[in-house]
Amino acid sequence: MPRHRFELNGQPVSVDVPDEMPLLWVLRDVLQLTGTKYGCGIMQCGACTVHLDGEPTRTCRLPVAEAAGRRVTTIEGLAGDSLHAVQRAWIAEQVPQCGYCQSGQIMSAAALLRRARRPSGAQVEAALAGHICRCGTYARIRRAVARAADALAVAPAWTDEDAGAEDG
Amino acid sequence: MADGPFKVSRRDLLVATGAGAVAGGAALVLGVWYGRRQERFTKRVPSRSQPFAPSIYLAIDGDGLVTIWLTRSEMGQGVSTALPMLIAEELEVELDAVRLEHAVANRNYGPQLTGNSAAVRKLWSPLRQAGAAAREMMIAAAAAQWGVSASECSARDGHAIHGPSGRRSPYGGLVEAAAALPVPAKPRLKPDDALRLLGRRQPRLDVPAKVDGSARFGLDVRLPGLRYATIVRCPIFGGDLAGFDAASVQGRAGVDEVFELDGGVAIVGDSTWAVLSAAEVLDARWDGDAGFDDAQLAARLERGLEAAGHVAREEGDAARWKSGRTVQAEYRTPFLAHATMEPINATAWIRDGRCEIWAPTQAPQGAQRMAMKLTGLAEPNVIVHVTLLGGGFGRRAANIEVRDAVLVAKRVKGPVQLVWSREADVQHDVYRAATAHRLEAALDSEGAPVAWRHRVASPSLMGRTDELDPLMLHGATELPYGIERVEVSWSSVASPVPLGFWRSVAHSYNAFAIECFVDELARAAQQDPVALRRKLLQSAPRHLGVLEKVAAKAGWGAPLAAGLARGVAVHGSFGSFVAMVAEVRRGERGVTVERVVAAVDCGRVVNPQIIEAQIEGGIVFGLTAALHGRIELRAGRVVQSNFHDYPMLRLADMPEVVVEILPSEEEPGGVGEIGVPPIAPAVANALASLGGEPPRELPISHG
Numbered sequence: 001m002p003r004h005r006f007e008l009n010g011q012p013v014s015v016d017v018p019d020e021m022p023l024l025w026v027l028r029d030v031l032q033l034t035g036t037k038y039g040c041g042i043m044q045c046g047a048c049t050v051h052l053d054g055e056p057t058r059t060c061r062l063p064v065a066e067a068a069g070r071r072v073t074t075i076e077g078l079a080g081d082s083l084h085a086v087q088r089a090w091i092a093e094q095v096p097q098c099g100y101c102q103s104g105q106i107m108s109a110a111a112l113l114r115r116a117r118r119p120s121g122a123q124v125e126a127a128l129a130g131h132i133c134r135c136g137t138y139a140r141i142r143r144a145v146a147r148a149a150d151a152l153a154v155a156p157a158w159t160d161e162d163a164g165a166e167d168g
Numbered sequence: 169m170a171d172g173p174f175k176v177s178r179r180d181l182l183v184a185t186g187a188g189a190v191a192g193g194a195a196l197v198l199g200v201w202y203g204r205r206q207e208r209f210t211k212r213v214p215s216r217s218q219p220f221a222p223s224i225y226l227a228i229d230g231d232g233l234v235t236i237w238l239t240r241s242e243m244g245q246g247v248s249t250a251l252p253m254l255i256a257e258e259l260e261v262e263l264d265a266v267r268l269e270h271a272v273a274n275r276n277y278g279p280q281l282t283g284n285s286a287a288v289r290k291l292w293s294p295l296r297q298a299g300a301a302a303r304e305m306m307i308a309a310a311a312a313q314w315g316v317s318a319s320e321c322s323a324r325d326g327h328a329i330h331g332p333s334g335r336r337s338p339y340g341g342l343v344e345a346a347a348a349l350p351v352p353a354k355p356r357l358k359p360d361d362a363l364r365l366l367g368r369r370q371p372r373l374d375v376p377a378k379v380d381g382s383a384r385f386g387l388d389v390r391l392p393g394l395r396y397a398t399i400v401r402c403p404i405f406g407g408d409l410a411g412f413d414a415a416s417v418q419g420r421a422g423v424d425e426v427f428e429l430d431g432g433v434a435i436v437g438d439s440t441w442a443v444l445s446a447a448e449v450l451d452a453r454w455d456g457d458a459g460f461d462d463a464q465l466a467a468r469l470e471r472g473l474e475a476a477g478h479v480a481r482e483e484g485d486a487a488r489w490k491s492g493r494t495v496q497a498e499y500r501t502p503f504l505a506h507a508t509m510e511p512i513n514a515t516a517w518i519r520d521g522r523c524e525i526w527a528p529t530q531a532p533q534g535a536q537r538m539a540m541k542l543t544g545l546a547e548p549n550v551i552v553h554v555t556l557l558g559g560g561f562g563r564r565a566a567n568i569e570v571r572d573a574v575l576v577a578k579r580v581k582g583p584v585q586l587v588w589s590r591e592a593d594v595q596h597d598v599y600r601a602a603t604a605h606r607l608e609a610a611l612d613s614e615g616a617p618v619a620w621r622h623r624v625a626s627p628s629l630m631g632r633t634d635e636l637d638p639l640m641l642h643g644a645t646e647l648p649y650g651i652e653r654v655e656v657s658w659s660s661v662a663s664p665v666p667l668g669f670w671r672s673v674a675h676s677y678n679a680f681a682i683e684c685f686v687d688e689l690a691r692a693a694q695q696d697p698v699a700l701r702r703k704l705l706q707s708a709p710r711h712l713g714v715l716e717k718v719a720a721k722a723g724w725g726a727p728l729a730a731g732l733a734r735g736v737a738v739h740g741s742f743g744s745f746v747a748m749v750a751e752v753r754r755g756e757r758g759v760t761v762e763r764v765v766a767a768v769d770c771g772r773v774v775n776p777q778i779i780e781a782q783i784e785g786g787i788v789f790g791l792t793a794a795l796h797g798r799i800e801l802r803a804g805r806v807v808q809s810n811f812h813d814y815p816m817l818r819l820a821d822m823p824e825v826v827v828e829i830l831p832s833e834e835e836p837g838g839v840g841e842i843g844v845p846p847i848a849p850a851v852a853n854a855l856a857s858l859g860g861e862p863p864r865e866l867p868i869s870h871g
Contacts, residue, residue, distance in 0.1 A: 001421075017439075018421045025441035029396065034388035035381020037558075038440065039509055040590045044811035047509065075381035087379040094371060094777055097785055098244030099378030100385060100509040100558030125820040132811060134509045134559050135244045136788025138822035140781070 006067045008033075009077025015064065023067050024048045024059035027074060035075035035103050039132070046131035049104035050074045056111040058130075075103035078110060086110045089148035097135035105131050109145050118149055224277075225298045226255055232326055232340030234261050237271040240291070241282040241530050242374060243560035244785070245840040246778035249372045250288050251295055253774055257365045258299030258358060260323040261339075268373060273532035273552035282530040283565050283669060285742035285838025288774055292836050300355035302346075309345035310337045369777045374556070386528030386555045389515045391583040395424065397576045398443045398587050400450050401432040401596055404804035405664035407456020409433065416451035425580060426450075434576050436584065444589050458804035460664055465801060468661045469500070469604035472625025477659035478636035480645045484653035488619040489610050495692045496608045499681040500865040503799035504600035504670055505593070505806075505814060510558020512593050514573035517583035522549045523574065524583075528557040530565040538567055542574045561789070562669030566598045594814055595806040598668025599799055601626045601640065605681035607688075609651075615693025616703065619653035622682065627663040629673075634660075643678035643741060643845065648711045649686070649704040665801070671789055672841040675741040676848075680794075680866060683737035683849030687856060697736050697853065698724050710769050711738050713830055714747035717767035721828050722749035731755070732762065735854030737846040742838025744770035746783070748846040750823075752854035759795060759868055761823040761851055768827060770842065771834035779839050780827040786843020787825055792817040794848035798867050 001016040008031070015030050027033045027050075039047030041060050048060040051073040078084045083091075086109045096102045105128060112119055112127035119127070124145050133141070227235045236255055242248040248268055256263045271277055279290075303323050310328030311318040314335060322329050327336045377383040402408055412433050414426045422442025426435050433452055437443040514527040516539070523543045529535050532552045539550045557564055573586035588596070603626040610619035622644050628637040636658060638645070645656050670676065690700040698719045705712040715738045718724075728734065731753050738747035751763040766783050773779060796815045800807040808814040848866060856862035 021439070021441055025439050028387075029439040029441070032390050033381075034384070034390065037385075037509075038387065038511060040811050041444065042590075042810055042812065045509070045816075079380060083380065090379045091371070091375055094375060094781065096244075096372070096375055096378035097246070097781060098509065098557060098559045099374065099383050102378055103381050106379060128819045132509065132816045132818065134507060134561075134789070134816060136785035136817070136822075137781070138788065138817075138819040139784055139825055141819060142822070 002065075004064045004068050006069060007071045009073055017064055019065040020063045022060055023050070023062045023064050023072070026064045027059065033074055033076055037100055037103055039101065039104075043130075044132070045101070046104040046108065046128075047101050049107045049131070051107060051111060054111065054114065056108045056127075075107060078106065084110055085151045086113065086144070086148045089144040089151065092147060093140045093144040095137050095140040095144050097137055101131060101133045102137075105133065105141055109141070109148065112145070113149055113152060117153060119145065225295060226259070226302060228302065228339050228343055230340050230343050232338050234259065234266045234326075234339075236266050236268050238268060239271045239277045239280050240287040241270070241528070241532070241554050241557050241560065241564070243282065243528075243530065243557035243564065245287075245782060246372060246775065247282070247287045248374045249370060250774045250778060251291055252373060253365045253370060254288075254292060254295035255299040257363060258296045258355075259303050261326045263365060263370060263373065265326060270554040272554070273536040275533060280531070280533050281565065282560065283562065285744075285840045285842065288836045289743060289838060292772070296357050297355055300357050301352050304352050304355050305346040305349050306339050306342050308349055309342040313337070313342075313345065367773050367776070370775050372778065383556055385510050385558045386513045386515065386526065387510055387558070387585070387587065389526040389555060389585060391515070391517065393582045394515070395436055395438060395580065395582060395584050396440045396443050396587060397434055397436040397573075397580075397584050398447050398589065398592070399429060399432045399434050399572050399576070400447045400452055401592070402454040402456055403595060403806075404454060404456030404458055405460070405666065407454050407804065410453040410455045412450060412452035416449060417446040420446050427579065429579070430572070430575055434579070436576065436580055440585070440587050444587065447589065456804055457664070460804045461802050462800055465602060465663065468663070469602065469625050472659040472661040473498070473604055473606045473623055475625070475659040477623060477657040479655070479657045480636055480638060480641045481647075481654055481656040484619070484651075486653060488653040491610045491612045491618045494608055494610045495689055496606065497685055497688050497864060499605040499607070499684060501603045501677040501680060502797065502866060503602045503665055503801070504793055504797045505597040505799055505808070506559075506561045506563035506668070506670060507594065507811075507814060507816065508557075508559030508561060508563055511590055512563070512569045512588035513586060514570045515583060515585040516570075516573040516577035518543060518574075518577045521545065522551065523577070524551045524553070525570060525573065526553045526555055527567075527570050527573070528555045528564060529567055529570060530557070530560050530562070531567055534565070535567045535570040538571055539574045542571065543578065561671040562673070563597065566668050568598070590811070591809045594799075594809050598666045600670030600676065601629065601667050602663075603640075603677045605677070607681060607685040609685070609689055610653075611689065611693055615695060617649070617651050617689050620647065620649070620651045621655040622647070622657075624658045624678065624681075625661050626658070627665065627667055628660050629667045629669070632660060633662070640674050641678065642673060643675035643739065644682060646740070647682065648708040648740060649701075650707050651704065664804070671786070672741060672844040675739065675841070675845040676790070676793070679737065679739040679741075679845035680848045680852070683739065683846065684852050684856075684862065684864065687735070687849075687853040688862065691856070696725070701736070701738060705738075710745045710834075711740055711747075714738060714745045714767040714769050717828055717830055718747035718749050718765055721767060721826065722765035724749060733854040733858045735850045735852065735857060737849035737853060739845040741842050741845055743835070744768065744837030744839065744842045746842050746846050748787075748850040750847065750850035750854050752851055752858075754855060754858055759851070759855065761791060761821075763824045763826070764847065764850070765826045766828065766843065766846075767830060768842070769830040769832055769834075770837040770839050771832050772836045773829060773832075774836065776829055779829055782839045783827045783843040784825045786841065787847045788817050788822065790844040790847035791821075791823075791851070794851055794866055794868055796867050796869065
């Protein structure tokens with residue numbers, strides 16, 4: 001069995017699994033990090049989104065071999081010493097209902113706010129277009145992204161702390 | 169840190185995933201009785217360490233820690249906040265000072281089924297009484313210690329307080345003394361003007377764990393030595409396995425075992441991926457009648473409309489049909505899948521004469537009974553832990569996957585997690601029934617309807633052919649409009665498609681047909697749809713109340729931007745009443761719903777922000793169905809398989825939603841399902857007012 005090494009939430013990990021095993025299942029079943037979710041298996045729902053070298057990436061079809069040597073951040077690693085601004089905004093706006101899709105939504109929202117400090121409505125829609133929430137939390141997600149953007153805008157500068165551990 | 173209306177605090181929402189739901193060391197345990205169990209309850213407070221103690225909702229330990237057992241499943245609808253609020257209010261503890269556990273299946277809890285939007289409706293009084301009884305015992309214990317009268321004492325924030333002296337004693341220190349006291353049979357509930365939590369916006373207790381990845385759903389159960397399994401089933405409804413080639417998947421990395429099971433093929437392996445990817449390439453042959461398809465369904469529904477049918481309501485003078493002109497219209501709704509975000513799963517482990525199950529289920533007691541039957545084990549040896557549910561919508565009351573998990577667990581060693589792929593979920597669901605409706609009305613010379621006939625033809629949820637299935641007419645039989653002659657009937661349509669409860673059940677399609685038809689009547693009589701409803705709802709004050717509220721809030725009648733139209737609908741379900749006005753545009757991208765105003769009368773309110781969220785969610789759920797939802801049948805099987813061909817509403821399609829909750833002193837009504845029924849007819853009515861043929865078939869894009 002080939003050995004695959006990558007960085008997971010700031011820590012080096014290595015796993016002995018087939019090359020083509022999707023990262024999603026390496027995270028969930030091998031490394032037992034279950035915050036990243038299986039929703040559809042065909043990159044339609046976004047529940048399996050993590051950051052791969054900082055970019056929001058679906059993992060349900062991503063062979064683990066393609067993560068080799070790269071930085072993987074999951075929902076469990078998004079917070080630093082305190083919650084990420086997006087997570088705080090999600091709490092403040094009381095976004096989750098069942099909560100199952102929210103890890104993916106939060107990961108995409110956090111990546112968006114690194115790219116665009118003040119995303120337009122269209123940018124938010126585009127960044128989250130690949131995510132399905134069956135409970136219908138979309139209105140609150142919009143408000144939470146705006147709230148997180150506000151919180152980050154009043155911060156003196158984009159700091160590692162604001163962004164959580166990922167950029168640290 | 170700007171956190172708006174809600175403070176950010178880290179709490180642990182404990183769900184029973186690991187060591188079981190039995191908390192040791194609980195010194196004082198209280199429950200609430202159910203009729204004949206009263207004696208048992210008042211005789212002796214049972215200890216939680218006795219796993220089959222009678223119904224028990226809360227415990228307080230020597231440190232003052234309050235544990236609350238949830239006897240309903242959290243599937244997003246907010247019971248893990250609303251139910252603790254009922255207890256905490258009366259117990260006089262802060263909401264963020266309680267610890268939650270999902271109760272294991274146990275019939276001494278009374279019914280644990282989560283459905284029918286009934287959690288708060290059923291538990292409003294029992295949980296408040298449980299909290300109040302505990303509070304009175306704490307006060308009595310403190311008063312005895314202080315040598316004062318209990319009437320001089322009160323409780324607040326986990327302390328008993330003696331008013332005149334200002335002495336305070338934390339609950340933890342009173343536990344032993346209180347446990348020796350009799351449980352008050354009729355504890356006094358707080359007067360309404362003393363309520364601090366109920367009716368006020370409270371942050372959900374489950375949210376912190378749902379933003380940091382720590383929330384545990386059924387698929388997140390991880391046990392030592394856990395293996396994974398799936399079952400490949402005949403794609404043709406009613407069909408069976410004809411044969412399979414085990415070698416087609418044996419030897420694949422991670423695949424341990426392949427065997428025939430329950431008319432399908434079970435694959436067991438060391439990862440979810442190993443078994444789901446093996447299922448995709450399994451070489452299996454199936455037998456079955458591949459004749460059923462949409463054309464057959466349509467023909468059968470058509471015949472159902474013409475058949476004799478079973479009458480559910482017939483009242484008033486049939487002569488009213490001769491009053492004048494009649495209006496008729498037909499409506500169609502399709503089969504629908506649930507598509508909960510968390511794919512279907514359950515985990516089971518049979519060992520040492522015990523069967524332990526971890527399941528995101530709406531029906532833990534049903535799961536327990538099923539497992540008892542399958543294993544032959546006695547009730548105390550079948551332990552069902554309830555995890556968080558990644559959506560339920562009625563699907564997770566069916567427990568098919570629990571059966572799967574137990575059957576596989578009987579065949580293999582160690583714990584096994586049974587997982588359905590999304591494709592299996594879409595193609596082997598228990599579906600919302602497809603229906604056909606014929607509505608007829610007679611109008612008098614003023615254009616007012618004086619006779620109404622509603623025939624529904626559909627397959628039967630209860631499997632009935634020769635008698636009425638009243639479930640299929642929910643929302644139709646209880647037509648609220650004041651019309652002299654009313655006839656409501658149903659006829660059974662044969663179908664091999666398995667049916668299940670789907671958020672708001674029959675209300676979802678009956679409200680569509682009825683509310684669209686009322687608009688047809690308004691058009692026929694050249695009346696305003698709100699004005700006509702107002703006239704017909706004079707004897708239905710709560711329907712009327714939400715109608716008036718929504719009309720005012722939405723600015724009904726005020727001019728709109730070009731291309732936009734408003735539609736209205738009002739519907740009562742699950743003890744609550746909802747009216748909606750949708751503002752809709754038909755453009756190049758199809759139908760766009762820009763804004764929805766909802767007025768809600770759900771009686772006494774527990775937590776307004778959860779009600780708002782449920783109405784928002786109900787609108788999205790209903791809109792997804794209205795605009796996109798359709799399960800098609802071809803060659804005896806479901807055509808759709810995943811989100812690419814069974815699409816869901818996405819963020820860009822989300823309308824602005826305004827929710828108005830009417831103040832009410834009525835008993836609490838349901839909340840989780842009531843937002844679904846009115847949205848499809850409100851949208852269809854808006855489109856009809858834009859001109860052209862009114863939408864009479866769902867999804868609107870299809871009709």
